[in-house]
Amino acid sequence: MDKISVVEGTGVALKRSNVDTDQ
Structure with missing residues (x-):
């Protein structure tokens, strides 16, 4: 979950x- 959050944050x-x- 943490990795997904980081990826989404970077995308934003x-x-x-x-x-x-x-x-």
């Missing part, structure tokens, strides 16, 4: 970074 961080870059 990457998505936020991509959005900030696009803007």
